[in-house]
Amino acid sequence: MRLGRAALGLLLLAPLAVRAVEPISLGLALAGVLTGYISYPRLYCLFAECCGQKRSLSREVLQKDLDSKLFGQHLAKKVILNAVSAFISNPKPKKPLTLSLHGWTGTGKNFVSRIIAENIYEGGLNSNYVHLFVATLHFPHASSITLYKDQLQLWIRGNVSACARSIFIFDEMDKMHAGLIDAIKPFLDYYDHLDGVSYQKAIFIFLSNAGAERITDVALDFWRNGKQREEIKLRDMEHALSVSVFNNKNTPDTVDIVYFLACRSVPQL
Ligand SMILES: Nc1ncnc2c1ncn2[C@@H]1O[C@H](COP(=O)(O)OP(=O)(O)OP(=O)(O)O)[C@@H](O)[C@H]1O
Numbered sequence: 001m002r003l004g005r006a007a008l009g010l011l012l013l014a015p016l017a018v019r020a021v022e023p024i025s026l027g028l029a030l031a032g033v034l035t036g037y038i039s040y041p042r043l044y045c046l047f048a049e050c051c052g053q054k055r056s057l058s059r060e061v062l063q064k065d066l067d068s069k070l071f072g073q074h075l076a077k078k079v080i081l082n083a084v085s086a087f088i089s090n091p092k093p094k095k096p097l098t099l100s101l102h103g104w105t106g107t108g109k110n111f112v113s114r115i116i117a118e119n120i121y122e123g124g125l126n127s128n129y130v131h132l133f134v135a136t137l138h139f140p141h142a143s144s145i146t147l148y149k150d151q152l153q154l155w156i157r158g159n160v161s162a163c164a165r166s167i168f169i170f171d172e173m174d175k176m177h178a179g180l181i182d183a184i185k186p187f188l189d190y191y192d193h194l195d196g197v198s199y200q201k202a203i204f205i206f207l208s209n210a211g212a213e214r215i216t217d218v219a220l221d222f223w224r225n226g227k228q229r230e231e232i233k234l235r236d237m238e239h240a241l242s243v244s245v246f247n248n249k250n251t252p253d254t255v256d257i258v259y260f261l262a263c264r265s266v267p268q269l
């Protein structure tokens with residue numbers, strides 16, 4: 001707030017200075033200070049939403065949010081907390097943050113993506129910098145795939161040019177046409193620039209039911225062996241799922257996979 005103090009000082013000094021300085025140049029100086037003040041980004045961002053500026057995400061707040069709102073899901077909490085906070089605090093990430101959330105229906109994938117969005121932008125999903133695409137809603141017709149592809153690439157490009165810290169959430173990835181996934185893939189890679197735009201600060205979140213059965217099977221095995229579900233480790237999931245499910249065309253390969261366990265732990269036997 002150095003500028004603020006300077007402005008205040010000028011205002012206080014103004015009556016004294018009037019005698020010494022011509023009124024016109026004083027007026028110009030004051031106007032200069034005031035416009036500087038108004039365009040000062042942090043101050044401006046107190047009143048309006050800004051691209052990645054409003055407040056930087058706090059790991060502690062995100063952790064508290066996840067712990068208090070998201071029931072269970074110890075694996076997802078850990079991966080999301082680490083990945084998101086590390087990414088936001090990195091001033092020069094090598095590639096965009098890409099999270100692929102997998103799990104059975106109703107396990108909290110949309111719920112978590114909302115929590116992430118709200119921790120980065122005050123407006124959450126309604127923010128101008130957060131874009132939600134639902135495969136079956138926004139891209140329903142297989143015959144229009146070429147149109148969707150061009151449109152989606154233009155949108156991602158346009159929005160990231162306007163705000164590097166843009167968030168894109170793709171829901172129902174498992175129902176998304178493979179051609180469209182190919183259209184997103186180039187943005188997810190380790191490119192410095194693509195046609196003059198850098199995507200390295202952007203965040204892509206994919207939601208999918210793909211692999212849900214396998215995730216549930218792993219949880220079921222633990223349950224059968226009398227172990228707590230909290231004992232399930234990330235590597236148990238990776239071991240059970242990496243080869244088969246996620247090497248398919250509907251999951252881009254540079255993503256961090258986040259596993260959501262089915263909520264009802266007692267299976268119907
Ligand atoms: N782990 C959870 N903790 C707290 N609330 C949850 C959890 N899972 C689901 N819910 C509640 O259930 C609602 C539905 O969950 P959500 O829409 O996130 O499911 P989903 O994983 O996206 O399912 P689908 O695959 O069907 O889209 C959420 O709005 C939330 O209120």
Ligand SMILES: *[C@@H]1O[C@H](CO)[C@@H](O)[C@H](O)[C@H]1NC(C)=O
Binds near residue numbers: 154
């Ligand atoms: C940003 O994305 C939205 C869709 O969420 C789209 O309507 C809009 O045109 C995009 N903006 C630019 C500049 O491409």
Ligand SMILES: [Mg+2]
Binds near residue numbers: 109110171207
């Ligand atoms: Mg959902």
